[in-house]
Amino acid sequence: MSKQQSPQQPEPHSTLAEIRATRLVKADKLRALGMNPYAYNWISTHQAAALQLEYADLANSGEVDIQVSIAGRIIARRVMGKLAFFSIQDETGTIQLYLNKQQIETGMADIPDAFSHLKQLTDVGDIIGVKGKIARTERGELSVLVTEYVMLTKSLLPLPDKWHGLTDVAKRYRQRYIDTIVNPAVRDTFRKRAQITSGIRRYLEDLDFIEIETPVLQSEAGGADARPFNTYHNTLEMPLYLRIATELHLKRLIVGGFEKVFELGRIFRNEGVSTRHNPEFTSIEVYQAYADYEDMMTLTEGMITTVAQSVLGTLEIDYQGTPISLAAPWRRVTMHEIVLEVTGLDFRSFDSLETAQAAVKDAAIGGCDDVKSLGKLLNEVFEQKCETSLIQPTFVLDYPVEISPLAKPHRSKPGIVERFELFAVGRELANSFSELTDPVDQRERLELQAARKAEGDNEAHDVDEDFLTALEYGMPPTGGLGIGIDRLVMLLCNCASIRDAIAFPLLKPEQSDEQSEDA
Incomplete structure:
Protein backbone atom coordinates (compact mmCIF):
# COMPACT_ATOMS: atom_id res chain seq x y z
CA MET A 1 0.00 0.00 0.00
CA SER A 2 1.25 3.47 -0.83
CA LYS A 3 2.80 5.94 1.55
CA GLN A 4 0.34 8.57 2.77
CA GLN A 5 0.71 12.13 1.51
CA SER A 6 0.19 15.40 3.40
CA PRO A 7 -3.43 16.30 4.20
CA GLN A 8 -5.27 18.37 1.65
CA GLN A 9 -5.22 22.01 2.72
CA PRO A 10 -8.43 24.11 2.80
CA GLU A 11 -9.17 26.62 0.06
CA PRO A 12 -7.15 29.50 1.60
CA HIS A 13 -8.12 32.25 -0.86
CA SER A 14 -11.81 31.42 -1.23
CA THR A 15 -14.56 33.17 0.68
CA LEU A 16 -17.25 31.18 2.44
CA ALA A 17 -19.72 32.23 -0.24
CA GLU A 18 -17.42 30.96 -2.99
CA ILE A 19 -16.80 27.65 -1.20
CA ARG A 20 -20.52 27.19 -0.64
CA ALA A 21 -21.31 27.94 -4.28
CA THR A 22 -18.68 25.42 -5.44
CA ARG A 23 -20.08 22.73 -3.19
CA LEU A 24 -23.63 23.39 -4.36
CA VAL A 25 -22.42 22.72 -7.90
CA LYS A 26 -20.90 19.44 -6.70
CA ALA A 27 -24.21 18.49 -5.09
CA ASP A 28 -25.97 19.10 -8.42
CA LYS A 29 -23.39 16.94 -10.23
CA LEU A 30 -24.00 14.12 -7.74
CA ARG A 31 -27.74 14.33 -8.47
CA ALA A 32 -27.04 14.19 -12.21
CA LEU A 33 -25.10 10.96 -11.62
CA GLY A 34 -28.08 9.49 -9.75
CA MET A 35 -26.31 9.86 -6.38
CA ASN A 36 -28.57 11.73 -3.93
CA PRO A 37 -26.29 14.11 -1.96
CA TYR A 38 -28.72 13.90 0.99
CA ALA A 39 -29.45 10.23 1.54
CA TYR A 40 -32.28 8.81 3.65
CA ASN A 41 -30.46 6.20 5.70
CA TRP A 42 -27.44 3.94 6.05
CA ILE A 43 -26.96 0.64 7.85
CA SER A 44 -23.61 0.32 9.63
CA THR A 45 -22.22 -2.95 10.95
CA HIS A 46 -19.49 -1.32 13.02
CA GLN A 47 -18.27 1.93 14.53
CA ALA A 48 -14.71 3.23 14.35
CA ALA A 49 -13.71 2.60 17.96
CA ALA A 50 -15.02 -0.97 17.87
CA LEU A 51 -13.00 -1.73 14.74
CA GLN A 52 -9.86 -0.18 16.21
CA LEU A 53 -10.27 -2.32 19.32
CA GLU A 54 -11.23 -5.56 17.57
CA TYR A 55 -8.31 -5.44 15.14
CA ALA A 56 -5.72 -3.82 17.40
CA ASP A 57 -3.43 -6.85 16.97
CA LEU A 58 -3.65 -7.01 13.16
CA ALA A 59 -0.11 -6.94 11.74
CA ASN A 60 1.11 -4.31 9.28
CA SER A 61 0.11 -5.19 5.69
CA GLY A 62 -2.37 -7.73 7.08
CA GLU A 63 -5.95 -8.12 5.80
CA VAL A 64 -9.09 -9.69 7.26
CA ASP A 65 -11.60 -11.36 4.98
CA ILE A 66 -14.63 -9.71 6.54
CA GLN A 67 -16.98 -7.13 5.05
CA VAL A 68 -17.76 -4.08 7.17
CA SER A 69 -20.09 -1.16 6.66
CA ILE A 70 -19.33 2.14 8.38
CA ALA A 71 -20.35 5.81 8.09
CA GLY A 72 -18.74 9.05 9.21
CA ARG A 73 -17.67 12.57 8.42
CA ILE A 74 -14.60 13.11 6.23
CA ILE A 75 -12.05 14.99 8.32
CA ALA A 76 -9.05 14.57 6.01
CA ARG A 77 -8.48 13.76 2.30
CA ARG A 78 -5.25 12.68 0.65
CA VAL A 79 -5.50 12.01 -3.07
CA MET A 80 -2.72 10.84 -5.38
CA GLY A 81 -3.47 9.41 -8.81
CA LYS A 82 -5.28 6.08 -8.55
CA LEU A 83 -5.18 6.02 -4.76
CA ALA A 84 -6.77 8.12 -2.05
CA PHE A 85 -6.76 8.03 1.73
CA PHE A 86 -9.63 9.58 3.66
CA SER A 87 -10.04 9.76 7.42
CA ILE A 88 -13.62 9.60 8.64
CA GLN A 89 -14.96 10.29 12.10
CA ASP A 90 -18.07 8.85 13.72
CA GLU A 91 -19.32 9.35 17.27
CA THR A 92 -16.78 6.94 18.71
CA GLY A 93 -13.57 7.90 16.90
CA THR A 94 -11.77 7.86 13.56
CA ILE A 95 -10.65 5.31 10.99
CA GLN A 96 -8.84 5.52 7.66
CA LEU A 97 -10.40 4.66 4.31
CA TYR A 98 -8.08 3.11 1.70
CA LEU A 99 -9.52 4.00 -1.69
CA ASN A 100 -8.19 2.21 -4.76
CA LYS A 101 -9.49 3.09 -8.23
CA GLN A 102 -9.66 -0.52 -9.44
CA GLN A 103 -11.43 -1.85 -6.36
CA ILE A 104 -14.01 0.95 -6.31
CA GLU A 105 -14.79 0.84 -10.01
CA THR A 106 -15.15 -2.95 -9.78
CA GLY A 107 -17.42 -2.68 -6.77
CA MET A 108 -19.45 0.18 -8.27
CA ALA A 109 -19.58 -0.95 -11.92
CA ASP A 110 -23.04 0.60 -12.35
CA ILE A 111 -21.55 4.12 -11.88
CA PRO A 112 -18.94 4.95 -14.56
CA ASP A 113 -15.84 6.73 -13.25
CA ALA A 114 -16.95 6.25 -9.64
CA PHE A 115 -13.41 6.80 -8.38
CA SER A 116 -13.03 10.08 -10.28
CA HIS A 117 -16.33 11.31 -8.91
CA LEU A 118 -15.13 10.41 -5.42
CA LYS A 119 -12.01 12.53 -5.88
CA GLN A 120 -13.76 15.47 -7.53
CA LEU A 121 -17.09 15.69 -5.72
CA THR A 122 -16.22 14.98 -2.07
CA ASP A 123 -14.81 17.47 0.45
CA VAL A 124 -13.69 17.55 4.03
CA GLY A 125 -16.90 17.81 6.06
CA ASP A 126 -18.99 15.48 3.87
CA ILE A 127 -20.63 12.48 5.53
CA ILE A 128 -20.21 9.24 3.59
CA GLY A 129 -20.95 5.56 4.03
CA VAL A 130 -18.55 2.88 2.83
CA LYS A 131 -18.28 -0.90 2.58
CA GLY A 132 -15.14 -3.00 2.33
CA LYS A 133 -12.63 -5.24 4.07
CA ILE A 134 -10.40 -4.46 7.06
CA ALA A 135 -6.64 -4.15 6.60
CA ARG A 136 -3.61 -2.50 8.16
CA THR A 137 -1.30 -0.48 5.93
CA GLU A 138 2.47 -0.88 5.71
CA ARG A 139 2.72 2.21 7.93
CA GLY A 140 0.49 0.62 10.57
CA GLU A 141 -2.81 2.46 9.98
CA LEU A 142 -5.96 0.35 10.38
CA SER A 143 -8.07 0.96 7.29
CA VAL A 144 -11.21 -0.03 5.44
CA LEU A 145 -10.35 -1.23 1.92
CA VAL A 146 -13.31 0.46 0.25
CA THR A 147 -15.23 -1.28 -2.50
CA GLU A 148 -18.39 0.88 -2.36
CA TYR A 149 -19.16 4.39 -1.15
CA VAL A 150 -22.34 6.45 -0.82
CA MET A 151 -22.63 10.19 -0.27
CA LEU A 152 -24.89 10.55 2.75
CA THR A 153 -24.72 14.31 3.30
CA LYS A 154 -22.93 16.92 1.22
CA SER A 155 -21.41 19.59 3.46
CA LEU A 156 -21.74 23.10 2.05
CA LEU A 157 -19.46 24.88 4.52
CA PRO A 158 -15.86 23.97 5.37
CA LEU A 159 -14.60 22.80 8.73
CA PRO A 160 -11.96 24.92 10.50
CA ASP A 161 -8.37 24.55 9.36
CA LYS A 162 -7.10 21.29 10.84
CA TRP A 163 -3.89 22.88 12.08
CA HIS A 164 -5.51 25.78 13.93
CA GLY A 165 -8.88 24.34 14.84
CA LEU A 166 -11.79 26.32 16.24
CA THR A 167 -9.84 28.62 18.55
CA ASP A 168 -12.33 31.49 18.97
CA VAL A 169 -13.82 30.70 22.39
CA ALA A 170 -17.09 32.56 21.79
CA LYS A 171 -17.53 30.83 18.43
CA ARG A 172 -16.90 27.46 20.08
CA TYR A 173 -19.85 28.05 22.44
CA ARG A 174 -22.03 29.72 19.81
CA GLN A 175 -21.44 27.08 17.14
CA ARG A 176 -21.20 24.05 19.39
CA TYR A 177 -21.97 21.77 16.44
CA ILE A 178 -18.59 22.72 14.94
CA ASP A 179 -16.87 22.49 18.31
CA THR A 180 -18.04 18.92 18.81
CA ILE A 181 -16.99 17.94 15.29
CA ARG A 331 -13.78 17.02 55.84
CA ARG A 332 -16.55 18.53 57.99
CA VAL A 333 -16.03 21.97 59.54
CA THR A 334 -18.40 24.64 60.86
CA MET A 335 -18.51 28.11 59.35
CA HIS A 336 -17.26 29.58 62.64
CA GLU A 337 -14.32 27.15 62.70
CA ILE A 338 -13.20 27.78 59.11
CA VAL A 339 -13.44 31.58 59.51
CA LEU A 340 -11.33 31.36 62.68
CA GLU A 341 -8.85 29.06 60.94
CA VAL A 342 -8.40 31.27 57.87
CA THR A 343 -8.75 34.80 59.31
CA GLY A 344 -8.10 34.46 63.05
CA LEU A 345 -11.52 36.05 63.76
CA ASP A 346 -13.59 34.24 66.41
CA PHE A 347 -17.15 35.37 65.84
CA ARG A 348 -18.33 33.54 68.96
CA SER A 349 -16.31 36.00 71.06
CA PHE A 350 -18.00 39.14 69.70
CA ASP A 351 -20.71 40.60 71.95
CA SER A 352 -22.08 43.03 69.36
CA LEU A 353 -22.18 43.79 65.65
CA GLU A 354 -20.09 46.91 66.20
CA THR A 355 -17.32 44.93 67.93
CA ALA A 356 -17.30 42.40 65.11
CA GLN A 357 -17.21 45.08 62.40
CA ALA A 358 -14.25 46.76 64.08
CA ALA A 359 -12.37 43.44 64.21
CA VAL A 360 -13.19 42.75 60.56
CA LYS A 361 -11.94 46.18 59.59
CA ASP A 362 -8.72 45.65 61.56
CA ALA A 363 -8.24 42.42 59.58
CA ALA A 364 -8.33 44.49 56.36
CA ILE A 365 -11.54 42.84 55.14
CA GLY A 366 -13.53 45.44 53.24
CA GLY A 367 -17.06 45.87 51.96
CA CYS A 368 -18.75 45.01 55.26
CA ASP A 369 -19.73 48.43 56.63
CA ASP A 370 -23.37 48.13 55.53
CA VAL A 371 -23.91 44.58 56.85
CA LYS A 372 -26.71 44.74 59.40
CA SER A 373 -26.38 41.54 61.45
CA LEU A 374 -23.67 39.45 63.04
CA GLY A 375 -24.70 36.36 61.10
CA LYS A 376 -24.59 38.14 57.75
CA LEU A 377 -21.18 39.59 58.64
CA LEU A 378 -19.87 36.11 59.44
CA ASN A 379 -21.11 34.87 56.07
CA GLU A 380 -19.58 37.86 54.25
CA VAL A 381 -16.17 37.17 55.78
CA PHE A 382 -16.54 33.47 54.91
CA GLU A 383 -17.39 34.23 51.28
CA GLN A 384 -14.57 36.73 50.88
CA LYS A 385 -11.78 34.87 52.64
CA CYS A 386 -12.61 31.20 53.05
CA GLU A 387 -14.44 29.80 50.02
CA THR A 388 -11.46 29.89 47.68
CA SER A 389 -9.33 28.02 50.24
CA LEU A 390 -11.65 25.00 50.18
CA ILE A 391 -9.96 22.96 47.45
Missing part, protein backbone atom coordinates in the same frame (compact mmCIF):
# COMPACT_ATOMS: atom_id res chain seq x y z
CA VAL A 182 -13.42 19.17 15.60
CA ASN A 183 -12.81 18.69 19.35
CA PRO A 184 -13.33 15.06 20.46
CA ALA A 185 -12.61 16.07 24.07
CA VAL A 186 -15.73 18.26 24.02
CA ARG A 187 -17.86 15.34 22.89
CA ASP A 188 -16.33 13.29 25.69
CA THR A 189 -17.34 15.92 28.26
CA PHE A 190 -20.99 15.82 27.20
CA ARG A 191 -20.95 12.03 27.05
CA LYS A 192 -19.65 11.98 30.62
CA ARG A 193 -22.22 14.56 31.64
CA ALA A 194 -24.97 12.24 30.43
CA GLN A 195 -23.39 9.38 32.38
CA ILE A 196 -23.19 11.55 35.50
CA THR A 197 -26.86 12.52 35.40
CA SER A 198 -28.04 9.00 34.65
CA GLY A 199 -25.77 7.69 37.43
CA ILE A 200 -27.27 10.14 39.93
CA ARG A 201 -30.79 9.09 38.99
CA ARG A 202 -29.86 5.41 39.25
CA TYR A 203 -28.23 5.91 42.66
CA LEU A 204 -31.33 7.62 44.06
CA GLU A 205 -33.77 5.19 42.49
CA ASP A 206 -31.84 2.29 44.03
CA LEU A 207 -32.56 3.95 47.39
CA ASP A 208 -36.30 4.08 46.53
CA PHE A 209 -36.44 7.80 45.66
CA ILE A 210 -38.85 8.72 42.89
CA GLU A 211 -38.55 11.63 40.47
CA ILE A 212 -41.60 13.89 40.13
CA GLU A 213 -41.66 16.91 37.82
CA THR A 214 -42.70 20.28 39.25
CA PRO A 215 -43.86 23.43 37.42
CA VAL A 216 -41.42 25.60 35.52
CA LEU A 217 -44.01 28.40 35.29
CA GLN A 218 -44.95 29.58 38.78
CA SER A 219 -47.19 32.28 40.17
CA GLU A 220 -44.83 32.81 43.12
CA ALA A 221 -41.06 32.53 42.82
CA GLY A 222 -39.48 30.95 45.87
CA GLY A 223 -37.12 28.41 47.34
CA ALA A 224 -34.00 30.56 46.97
CA ASP A 225 -32.70 34.11 47.09
CA ALA A 226 -32.50 34.84 43.36
CA ARG A 227 -33.89 37.24 40.78
CA PRO A 228 -36.43 35.44 38.56
CA PHE A 229 -37.29 35.79 34.90
CA ASN A 230 -40.75 37.34 34.40
CA THR A 231 -43.24 36.22 31.77
CA TYR A 232 -46.98 36.53 31.13
CA HIS A 233 -49.75 34.08 30.25
CA ASN A 234 -52.05 35.75 27.73
CA THR A 235 -55.08 33.49 28.10
CA LEU A 236 -55.06 33.43 31.90
CA GLU A 237 -54.06 37.08 31.98
CA MET A 238 -51.57 36.58 34.78
CA PRO A 239 -47.89 37.29 35.36
CA LEU A 240 -45.69 34.26 35.92
CA TYR A 241 -42.09 33.50 36.84
CA LEU A 242 -39.68 30.87 35.57
CA ARG A 243 -38.76 28.78 38.58
CA ILE A 244 -35.65 29.63 40.58
CA ALA A 245 -35.81 26.36 42.55
CA THR A 246 -37.90 23.19 42.78
CA GLU A 247 -37.86 23.21 46.59
CA LEU A 248 -41.30 24.44 47.60
CA HIS A 249 -43.20 22.11 45.27
CA LEU A 250 -41.14 19.06 46.23
CA LYS A 251 -41.83 19.85 49.89
CA ARG A 252 -45.54 19.93 49.08
CA LEU A 253 -45.12 16.33 47.90
CA ILE A 254 -43.52 15.41 51.24
CA VAL A 255 -46.54 16.95 52.98
CA GLY A 256 -48.74 14.89 50.65
CA GLY A 257 -47.29 11.57 51.79
CA PHE A 258 -44.29 10.91 49.56
CA GLU A 259 -41.24 10.12 51.66
CA LYS A 260 -38.39 10.19 49.10
CA VAL A 261 -38.65 12.52 46.11
CA PHE A 262 -36.30 14.35 43.77
CA GLU A 263 -36.23 16.28 40.54
CA LEU A 264 -33.30 16.81 38.20
CA GLY A 265 -34.08 19.69 35.88
CA ARG A 266 -33.53 23.20 34.60
CA ILE A 267 -33.53 26.27 36.84
CA PHE A 268 -33.67 29.89 35.67
CA ARG A 269 -32.18 32.89 37.47
CA ASN A 270 -32.03 36.37 35.97
CA GLU A 271 -28.56 37.10 37.27
CA GLY A 272 -24.99 37.69 36.14
CA VAL A 273 -22.88 35.47 33.90
CA SER A 274 -19.43 34.26 34.93
CA THR A 275 -17.17 31.22 34.68
CA ARG A 276 -19.39 29.56 37.30
CA HIS A 277 -22.82 31.11 36.60
CA ASN A 278 -25.21 30.65 33.67
CA PRO A 279 -28.77 32.08 33.80
CA GLU A 280 -30.18 28.68 32.81
CA PHE A 281 -28.63 25.78 34.66
CA THR A 282 -29.37 22.26 35.91
CA SER A 283 -29.81 21.24 39.51
CA ILE A 284 -31.08 18.27 41.42
CA GLU A 285 -33.11 18.69 44.61
CA VAL A 286 -33.69 15.73 46.90
CA TYR A 287 -36.07 15.50 49.88
CA GLN A 288 -36.28 12.65 52.37
CA ALA A 289 -38.86 12.45 55.16
CA TYR A 290 -37.66 11.56 58.66
CA ALA A 291 -34.08 12.62 57.77
CA ASP A 292 -31.90 15.60 58.71
CA TYR A 293 -28.83 17.35 57.31
CA GLU A 294 -26.50 14.69 58.73
CA ASP A 295 -28.34 12.09 56.65
CA MET A 296 -28.04 14.38 53.64
CA MET A 297 -24.26 14.62 54.10
CA THR A 298 -24.05 10.84 54.02
CA LEU A 299 -26.27 10.74 50.92
CA THR A 300 -24.27 13.45 49.12
CA GLU A 301 -20.92 11.81 49.81
CA GLY A 302 -22.14 8.39 48.75
CA MET A 303 -23.84 9.60 45.59
CA ILE A 304 -20.95 11.69 44.26
CA THR A 305 -18.25 9.12 45.04
CA THR A 306 -20.30 6.32 43.49
CA VAL A 307 -20.99 8.30 40.31
CA ALA A 308 -17.39 9.52 40.01
CA GLN A 309 -16.02 6.01 40.38
CA SER A 310 -18.47 4.69 37.80
CA VAL A 311 -17.87 7.42 35.20
CA LEU A 312 -14.15 8.12 35.72
CA GLY A 313 -12.94 4.81 37.16
CA THR A 314 -11.13 6.64 39.97
CA LEU A 315 -11.64 8.98 42.92
CA GLU A 316 -8.26 10.66 42.42
CA ILE A 317 -8.76 13.34 39.79
CA ASP A 318 -7.01 16.40 38.41
CA TYR A 319 -8.76 19.75 38.25
CA GLN A 320 -6.90 22.40 36.26
CA GLY A 321 -3.56 21.06 37.47
CA THR A 322 -4.60 20.52 41.11
CA PRO A 323 -4.92 16.94 42.45
CA ILE A 324 -8.31 16.36 44.06
CA SER A 325 -9.21 13.33 46.17
CA LEU A 326 -12.88 12.42 46.23
CA ALA A 327 -12.23 9.51 48.57
CA ALA A 328 -14.49 9.51 51.64
CA PRO A 329 -14.75 10.67 54.32
CA TRP A 330 -14.77 14.34 53.37
CA GLN A 392 -10.54 19.39 48.62
CA PRO A 393 -14.20 18.32 49.15
CA THR A 394 -15.38 19.96 52.37
CA PHE A 395 -18.74 20.15 54.13
CA VAL A 396 -19.15 23.58 55.76
CA LEU A 397 -21.78 23.28 58.51
CA ASP A 398 -24.04 25.41 60.67
CA TYR A 399 -24.95 28.67 58.94
CA PRO A 400 -26.43 31.85 60.43
CA VAL A 401 -30.22 31.91 60.59
CA GLU A 402 -30.31 35.30 58.82
CA ILE A 403 -29.20 33.80 55.49
CA SER A 404 -31.14 30.53 55.75
CA PRO A 405 -34.89 31.23 55.69
CA LEU A 406 -35.93 27.63 54.92
CA ALA A 407 -33.69 25.75 57.38
CA LYS A 408 -34.56 24.39 60.81
CA PRO A 409 -32.92 26.07 63.87
CA HIS A 410 -29.92 24.15 65.18
CA ARG A 411 -30.98 21.87 68.01
CA SER A 412 -28.19 23.13 70.34
CA LYS A 413 -26.65 26.32 68.89
CA PRO A 414 -28.64 29.59 69.13
CA GLY A 415 -28.67 31.82 66.04
CA ILE A 416 -27.56 28.90 63.84
CA VAL A 417 -29.48 26.59 61.51
CA GLU A 418 -28.83 22.99 60.54
CA ARG A 419 -27.42 23.60 57.10
CA PHE A 420 -24.36 22.58 55.15
CA GLU A 421 -22.81 23.53 51.85
CA LEU A 422 -20.35 21.31 50.00
CA PHE A 423 -17.30 23.04 48.56
CA ALA A 424 -14.53 21.81 46.26
CA VAL A 425 -11.96 23.65 44.13
CA GLY A 426 -13.07 26.88 45.81
CA ARG A 427 -16.72 26.77 44.75
CA GLU A 428 -20.04 25.61 46.16
CA LEU A 429 -21.38 22.34 44.75
CA ALA A 430 -24.28 21.52 47.07
CA ASN A 431 -26.58 23.04 49.69
CA SER A 432 -28.63 21.20 52.29
CA PHE A 433 -30.89 21.80 55.30
CA SER A 434 -32.71 20.08 58.02
CA GLU A 435 -35.88 21.55 56.54
CA LEU A 436 -37.99 24.00 58.52
CA THR A 437 -41.32 22.35 59.31
CA ASP A 438 -42.75 24.86 61.83
CA PRO A 439 -45.34 26.85 59.80
CA VAL A 440 -45.37 29.77 62.27
CA ASP A 441 -41.59 30.17 62.17
CA GLN A 442 -41.64 29.75 58.38
CA ARG A 443 -44.25 32.49 57.98
CA GLU A 444 -42.17 34.91 60.05
CA ARG A 445 -39.10 34.26 57.92
CA LEU A 446 -40.98 34.59 54.62
CA GLU A 447 -42.58 37.82 55.81
CA LEU A 448 -39.12 39.20 56.57
CA GLN A 449 -38.12 38.22 53.04
CA ALA A 450 -41.22 39.95 51.63
CA ALA A 451 -40.25 43.09 53.55
CA ARG A 452 -36.85 42.98 51.88
CA LYS A 453 -38.55 42.75 48.50
CA ALA A 454 -40.70 45.77 49.34
CA GLU A 455 -37.49 47.67 50.11
CA GLY A 456 -36.19 46.90 46.62
CA ASP A 457 -34.30 43.61 47.02
CA ASN A 458 -34.61 41.93 43.61
CA GLU A 459 -33.63 38.53 45.05
CA ALA A 460 -36.30 38.49 47.77
CA HIS A 461 -39.85 37.20 47.23
CA ASP A 462 -43.41 37.50 48.43
CA VAL A 463 -45.00 35.09 50.89
CA ASP A 464 -46.14 31.85 49.24
CA GLU A 465 -49.44 31.39 51.06
CA ASP A 466 -50.20 28.02 49.49
CA PHE A 467 -46.87 26.62 50.67
CA LEU A 468 -47.56 27.87 54.20
CA THR A 469 -51.01 26.26 54.07
CA ALA A 470 -49.37 22.99 53.06
CA LEU A 471 -47.01 23.23 56.07
CA GLU A 472 -49.96 23.76 58.37
CA TYR A 473 -51.28 20.34 57.36
CA GLY A 474 -48.01 18.98 58.72
CA MET A 475 -44.69 18.08 57.09
CA PRO A 476 -42.64 15.33 58.75
CA PRO A 477 -39.02 15.98 59.75
CA THR A 478 -37.24 16.25 56.39
CA GLY A 479 -33.75 16.52 55.03
CA GLY A 480 -33.33 18.45 51.78
CA LEU A 481 -30.43 18.66 49.36
CA GLY A 482 -29.64 20.64 46.22
CA ILE A 483 -26.66 19.96 43.93
CA GLY A 484 -25.56 22.09 40.98
CA ILE A 485 -25.14 19.57 38.18
CA ASP A 486 -23.16 21.93 35.94
CA ARG A 487 -20.59 22.62 38.66
CA LEU A 488 -20.33 18.93 39.48
CA VAL A 489 -19.67 18.24 35.79
CA MET A 490 -17.06 21.01 35.79
CA LEU A 491 -15.24 19.25 38.63
CA LEU A 492 -15.45 15.70 37.27
CA CYS A 493 -14.69 16.68 33.66
CA ASN A 494 -11.98 19.26 34.41
CA CYS A 495 -13.88 22.20 32.87
CA ALA A 496 -12.43 25.65 33.57
CA SER A 497 -15.73 27.42 32.81
CA ILE A 498 -19.37 26.48 33.31
CA ARG A 499 -19.81 27.11 29.58
CA ASP A 500 -17.59 24.11 28.93
CA ALA A 501 -20.04 21.95 30.91
CA ILE A 502 -23.21 23.22 29.18
CA ALA A 503 -23.82 22.21 25.57
CA PHE A 504 -25.53 25.47 24.61
CA PRO A 505 -24.75 28.25 27.11
CA LEU A 506 -26.55 31.58 26.87
CA LEU A 507 -24.61 34.16 24.83
CA LYS A 508 -25.22 37.65 23.56
CA PRO A 509 -26.13 37.82 19.85
CA GLU A 510 -23.17 38.26 17.53
CA GLN A 511 -22.65 41.82 16.38
CA SER A 512 -20.75 40.88 13.23
CA ASP A 513 -21.55 38.62 10.29
CA GLU A 514 -22.14 35.15 11.75
CA GLN A 515 -20.30 33.49 8.92
CA SER A 516 -16.80 34.82 9.48
CA GLU A 517 -13.87 33.69 7.40
CA ASP A 518 -12.68 31.13 9.99
CA ALA A 519 -16.02 29.38 10.39
